[in-house]
C-alpha cells in the first residue's frame with residue numbers, strides 16, 4: 001500500500017519541533033498563566049497541589065490540542081498569508097494526518113486527566129472551550145462575520161474560570177469577572193494585529209473587521225473596547241475581590257493601554273497597531289501577575 005495514502009497507522013516519524021509549534025506555545029503559556037491565577041484566587045490558602053498541577057496540565061493540553069485543530073482547519077488560508085505561510089502544515093514539516101492525530105491525542109489526554117483526577121465540571125467546561133475555539137470560531141464564525149473574534153473570544157477567556165473550578169468544583173462570580181476582563185481585552189488585542197495584517201485577511205476572504213468595515217471604524221471600536229476594558233478591570237476592586245495594590249496596578253496598565261490605543265487612533269496604522277498588539281500581550285500577563293500579588297498580599301499580611 002502506498003505511503004502517500006497517509007493512513008493513521010502509516011504516520012511519518014514525528015518532527016517534535018513542528019508538533020510543538022502546532023500547539024501555539026506562547027498563547028498556551030499565557031492561557032495557563034490566567035488559569036493558574038484563577039486556581040490561586042479560588043482559595044485563601046495555597047491551592048491543593050494535585051488538582052492545581054493536574055488542572056493546569058489538563059488545561060494546557062486541551063488548549064494546545066485546540067490550537068492544533070485550528071492549524072488543521074486553517075491550513076489552506078495559512079498557506080496563502082504572509083504571516084502564517086511558514087507554519088508546520090503549509091511548510092510541510094508535518095503531514096495533515098499527523099497534525100490531526102496530535103490534536104486528538106492532546107485533547108483526549110487533557111480531557112481524561114481533568115475528568116479522572118480533577119473534576120468532571122472542569123473537564124466539560126474545558127471541552128466546551130475547545131469546541132468553542134476549534135469548531136465554533138475556527139470552522140464557522142471566522143469566515144461568517146466580522147464579529148467572529150468577539151463571540152469566539154469567549155473560548156479564550158474561559159481559563160481563569162477553568163482554573164477556579166479545578167480547585168473549587170463550582171462556578172462563582174469572582175472568576176466570571178476575570179473571564180469578562182479577557183473577553184473585553186480580546187477585540188483590541190486582535191483588531192490591532194488585524195489592522196497591520198489587513199491585506200493578508202482580504203487576500204484569503206476572511207471577513208475581519210478592518211477588511212469589512214475599514215481601518216477607521218476598527219480604530220474606533222478599539223478605542224471603545226479599551227475604555228470598556230478599563231471599566232471592567234476595576235470591577236474586582238469595586239466588588240471587594242481585590243485590593244488597593246490591584247487598583248494601582250490596573251490604573252497604570254490601562255493608562256498605557258489607552259495611550260497606545262489613542263496613538264493608533266491618531267497615527268500610523270502599521271507600527272502603532274503592532275505596538276498596541278505587542279503591549280496587549282504584556283498587559284494581560286502583568287494584569288494577572290498583579291491580581292495574584294494582590295491576592296497573596298491580602299491573604300498573608
Ligand code: HEM
Pocket residue numbers: 026027030031034083137149152153154156157182186189190193281284
Ligand atoms: C478569539 C480570541 C483571540 C484571537 C482571534 C487572537 C488572535 C491572535 C493572533 C492572530 C495572534 C498572532 C499569532 C501569530 O502570529 O502566530 C495572536 C498572538 C498571541 N495571542 Fe492572541 N488571540 C485571541 C485570544 C488570545 C488569548 C485568550 C490569549 C491568552 C490568554 C492570547 C495570547 C496571545 C499571545 C501570547 C500571542 C503571541 C504569540 C506569539 O508571539 O507566538 N490570545 N493572537
Ligand SMILES: CC(C)=CCC/C(C)=C/CC/C(C)=C/COP(=O)(O)OP(=O)(O)O
Pocket residue numbers: 024027028031059062063064066067070074084126127129130133138155156158159
Ligand atoms: C481549551 C481552551 C481554553 C481553548 C482555548 C484555545 C486557544 C488556543 C485560544 C487562543 C485564541 C487564538 C490564538 C486565536 C487566534 O486564532 P486565529 O485562527 O484567528 O489566528 P491565527 O491566524 O494566528 O491562527
